[in-house]
Amino acid sequence: MHAIVIGGGIGGLATARGLGRQGWDVTVLERQPDLGQIGAGISLWPNAMRALHHLGIGAAVERAGARVRGGGLRAWHGRWLSRVELAAPAVMLHRADLHEILLDGLPATVRTGHPVTDVGALGDADLVVGADGIGSVVRAAYAPHVRVTDSGQVAWRAMVRAEVDGGGETMGPRGWRFGYAPTGRGTVYWYVAAPGPLRTGTRAEQLAELRAVLAGWHDPVGRLLAATAPEQLLHHPLRELRPVAPMRFGERVALVGDAAHAMTPNLGQGACQALEDAVTLAVLLPKGAAVSSALQVYDQQRRPRTAAVSRRSRQVGRVAGAKGRLTGALARALVRLTPDRMAASAAQRVAAWSPQDVKVPGRAITPAGGRR
Numbered sequence: 001m002h003a004i005v006i007g008g009g010i011g012g013l014a015t016a017r018g019l020g021r022q023g024w025d026v027t028v029l030e031r032q033p034d035l036g037q038i039g040a041g042i043s044l045w046p047n048a049m050r051a052l053h054h055l056g057i058g059a060a061v062e063r064a065g066a067r068v069r070g071g072g073l074r075a076w077h078g079r080w081l082s083r084v085e086l087a088a089p090a091v092m093l094h095r096a097d098l099h100e101i102l103l104d105g106l107p108a109t110v111r112t113g114h115p116v117t118d119v120g121a122l123g124d125a126d127l128v129v130g131a132d133g134i135g136s137v138v139r140a141a142y143a144p145h146v147r148v149t150d151s152g153q154v155a156w157r158a159m160v161r162a163e164v165d166g167g168g169e170t171m172g173p174r175g176w177r178f179g180y181a182p183t184g185r186g187t188v189y190w191y192v193a194a195p196g197p198l199r200t201g202t203r204a205e206q207l208a209e210l211r212a213v214l215a216g217w218h219d220p221v222g223r224l225l226a227a228t229a230p231e232q233l234l235h236h237p238l239r240e241l242r243p244v245a246p247m248r249f250g251e252r253v254a255l256v257g258d259a260a261h262a263m264t265p266n267l268g269q270g271a272c273q274a275l276e277d278a279v280t281l282a283v284l285l286p287k288g289a290a291v292s293s294a295l296q297v298y299d300q301q302r303r304p305r306t307a308a309v310s311r312r313s314r315q316v317g318r319v320a321g322a323k324g325r326l327t328g329a330l331a332r333a334l335v336r337l338t339p340d341r342m343a344a345s346a347a348q349r350v351a352a353w354s355p356q357d358v359k360v361p362g363r364a365i366t367p368a369g370g371r372r
């Protein structure tokens, strides 16, 4: 059975790996001339780590990154507002390392420099998976009602050489936030989320703005910004899909990852959800399975979950990014007064997913490699 996966990002490569391990003949079509990832870090929550273990690459990801068990929110002067300890560790690593691990020994043919413009012209594959990101041509063909929405916030991020003790996020005045985490091998990933619009100045000017606005924030904020060179700075609008898209169309077309449910990064769950999608699809589609009915089950299981995570991420962004003097103070008070165990159990609900949760109709299965 032949599957075509459109897009060689995290979602597409994980899908190709999952289907390839189930015996599918998989072709990945990627529009860029080279496969690779931008110079930023990524947090992989325990749900994503279970998906990666299921795909046989969890141990490699753990070796490449840094394990982080706890986190929390601080005010800009350094006082902790909330501290959360996860039941299982998350892993922080460089996106390029994740990409390399996903590609290593990939049981699929990858064709780069191959932009797909017409999904209908792809021939007679048994399965077509749109893993082509927030601007998906596959979604546009089948679900034009789903809109890319601007959250009103923007982000900067960078990877730098530095030493830090743990990580976390800090809420400051006027809706500014700073987060950081070690990513292993003496590197640290940091990000800033702030009210838009997208800045149009040079990177040096943008870095100067960050250093000025965040001056006086607790350590290591100033240290990490000082260690950043302008060319390391990435700047993006924060956008999402509303509503999340259906995840299957007709008899043989499915969506995974941002193509279906691009979400704000406030929970650090976009790629984690793409990995859940990939594993769910693979579990539901062993070689020889009836594709059409498996895709219906896939949509039934994934759409409510990704819609809930996306909604929660938006809510967190509204609270943590509150811009007004009063709303900002109220938001910080809300975080401080919420018991840590409540915050931990909300995080736990998102992070608790396991491949064993995939319900395969007619089978009480424990997927090989799935583990809690």
Ligand SMILES: Cc1cc2nc3c(=O)[nH]c(=O)nc-3n(C[C@H](O)[C@H](O)[C@H](O)COP(=O)(O)OP(=O)(O)OC[C@H]3O[C@@H](n4cnc5c(N)ncnc54)[C@H](O)[C@@H]3O)c2cc1C
Binding pocket: 006, 007, 008, 009, 010, 011, 012, 029, 030, 031, 032, 041, 042, 043, 044, 114, 115, 116, 117, 131, 132, 133, 134, 135, 136, 137, 155, 157, 236, 238, 256, 257, 258, 259, 262, 263, 265, 268, 269, 270, 271, 272, 273, 274
């Ligand atoms: C600031 C920020 C921070 C984030 N932090 C985290 C985090 O810490 N943890 C987390 O889990 N998530 C995080 N995310 C979300 C995460 O980056 C995305 O959810 C994830 O990368 C989506 O992967 P994807 O493969 O679905 O899509 P993409 O990464 O967008 O990949 C799509 C691929 O498809 C290719 N493509 C597009 N169109 C075509 C076409 N027509 N033909 C062929 N190929 C095509 C593209 O070139 C690309 O390679 C963050 C997002 C942002 C913006």
